[in-house]
Amino acid sequence: MTSKNHFIVRITNALFKQSLSKTAQPVFSKPISHFEIKPNENWVLWGPGKAKMMNILSNKYLCESPTSMSFMKLNPHVEQVQFKGVIPTAHLSARYEYYKDEFDQTCKQFILDNGANSNKVSYKISTSDRKVNMELYNKLIKSLKLVELQDRYAMGLSNGQMRRARLTHTLLKEPDLLLVDDPFLGLDPTATSIISKFLATYNHETLGGCPIVIGLRYQDPLPAWTTHICCVDETNGILFQGPINELQQKINAIKSREDKILQEKKVLKTAENSFEIDDLVASHPMYGRDRHEIIKMPETIELKGLDVSYKGEFVLRNLRWKVEPGSKWHIRGDNGSGKSTLLSLLTAEHPQSWNSKVVENGKERRTGNANYFDINKRIGMSSPELHAIFLKNSGDRLSIRECIATGFHEGSSNNFIPMWDKLSDNQKKIVNMYITYFELQDISETKLFDEVSVSKQKLILFVRSLVKMPEVLILDEAFSGMEAEPMIRCQEFLEYWPGTVLVVSHIAEETPKCDHFLRLISPGQYTIGNIEN
């Protein structure tokens, strides 16, 4: 297997295009002169061009000439793990519903692929005659800590749990080459280490493994088990490639260049744009309020001993929490500890939301005195679930400007009906100011949401969550998958944001400055404290 002539995939002098059209622009401006993956190697695709390079390897583009890309096998089995958050549904609330009908699949059914990846068909009917290697299944669910979750409804899995299930689902197909973009996105440190340790040993014959290719951003640490690196620019393609231990100098040079650019931009932008930021936030109801005023206001949110349970099993228990107007909170906790559940309660997506233990601006929430739309009037949000639904429902029909304009739908973050033509002149001005500030003007009318990178999609959803000047801004993994520069720009902006902010994120760099934290540990166990900045 290790002979020099063995390769899994080989590219020689190939130019890649998105379509057959004569005018189609190449994916990378220059042809790839040589790229090759051998059986015992594990690669990192590193930098802003990683997603395009991954699409090349998974055969998503047309190759000129067709023989310039070859695989060891005639019908190679290349699998790409798609991490898209939880299973996208029509509504955010579907995830939290009590009653699951016979068409809903369990985690085990999802992994075994009986539903052939679709949530439009009955999952009870097997749509493929693929034989599943149950020995491998049992090994995988043990290694990826899914044994206890097998019978849970796939829809109810937390983001981190779902990512482990998706990885298992893909590995069971026993691919010849495994591609995973952003493998650690949205994972808590324990889950990151579970997946990293697992991938470290996967390409060994005992598990029937194969080479792994992961996509990482410049700011991500390179796992020790990766052997080769391919640094990819978004327009020019491969900048350099080869064994990591021979390229350390080049890697360090890129890392320090990136750090320097960020530092320079940080200093420049804060100085240059503070006036502009004022313009962007001046219409927020909390803008300009001083401390004396704020302490007289009722709590934006108060939880007076909140419980949430499924079939008698608690996820949240006796949670007491006070959120002062304009305060910024980091909600912490491992995958599955209940963070999204808590947020879904606040946005009334959860069936147990009508609960007098939730008090908003001094008013108890009860059926009759609160409705979904009133609750959501004051909330703006970005989350992995919203991202998945947005892509599915509107990704291929809304321009960037139109996406942002849908943030003005008053009573729901989950309404994607085009809105631009209905906006007042002032609202249009706000959208345009935000587009300019976040440097989206070049693509705002020419590109559709699903035509831009994940990093830009996240930026657009962030901006979308702000424009209606919500009293409460919910940022659930809002910056995961973003390139460093736009992320820092968003975080700096948030320092001037006058409203209440609730942030969920697992990685320090992706967490904007917050004053307080709420850490969920287990049902009934949590800590609350201040963050020294």
Ligand SMILES: Nc1ncnc2c1ncn2[C@@H]1O[C@H](COP(=O)(O)OP(=O)(O)OP(=O)(O)O)[C@@H](O)[C@H]1O
């Ligand atoms: N409908 C449901 N039925 C049963 N259990 C559920 C349901 N919905 C969620 N859960 C469980 O509740 C727990 C909390 O999930 P939640 O998504 O709130 O976690 P989280 O802290 O946001 O995790 P992550 O960091 O992975 O996003 C998980 O163990 C999840 O499997």
